Amino acid sequence: MYITFMKNIIITGTSRGIGFEMVQLFCKAGYQVLALSRNEKPISILNLKGCTAFSFDITNENDIKKVSEFISDKWNKVDVLINNSGALLNKPFSETSLSAFKKVYDVNVFGVAELTKAVIPFMKKDGHVVNVSSMGGIQGSLKFPGLSAYSSSKGALITLSELLAEEYKETGPSINVLALGAVQTEMLEEAFPGYEAPVSALEMAEYIVDFSLTGQKMYNGKILQVSSSTP
Secondary structure: OOOOOOOEEEEEOOOOHHHHHHHHHHHHOOOEEEEEEOOOHHHHOOOOOOEEEEEOOOOOHHHHHHHHHHHHHHHOOOOEEEEOOOOOOOOOHHHOOHHHHHHHHHHHHHHHHHHHHHHHHHOOOOOEEEEEEEHHHOOOOOOOOOOHHHHHHHHHHHHHHHHHHHHOOOOOOEEEEEEEOOOEOHHHHHHOOOOOOOOEHHHHHHHHHHHHHHHHHOOOOOEEEEOOOOO
């Protein structure tokens, strides 16, 4: 990892798993990080140099406004936005209420759209938006019962990302999607109890950190399948 100048990084979903590991990797490498999660304590107690963490709900308009205000007051620009937060519902479709289905989309699609809309005005041509999706959202991939809301929302995120990349291709930033396979996180345990993934949260965090800093040079509007296993 190479630093040519100070970069400002925003990451959502930082209280656990991959997001929690990414914050530490960026900070240890000397970057400025805004860590966003409904529970800011796991990051805050680490007292990481260059890190700001505050409670954030991606479905709350006031919280998204708070991010815009922070950027205006403290940074003026954003180099990387990693939309890593996600909501999982593992329940049979016949038992899933409309409100529960919508709640997953509010986090995984609509919230991502609103935060991205708020941050893009602060990004330049060489900026990079990385949306973290899932192999479950890839058309033709193996699907699993109980994940109708989650996997379909991740598919919607993939298509949204392709459309935004086209819309901003002249001005930037680049927008790409990483469709992740199984990673040993709390969310994986919720989806597939007892399953042991071949990739740790830290290993995937290292991959995403590197991709977020360099991937925009080679990719825009692309979906990279980052998976070595099924699920």
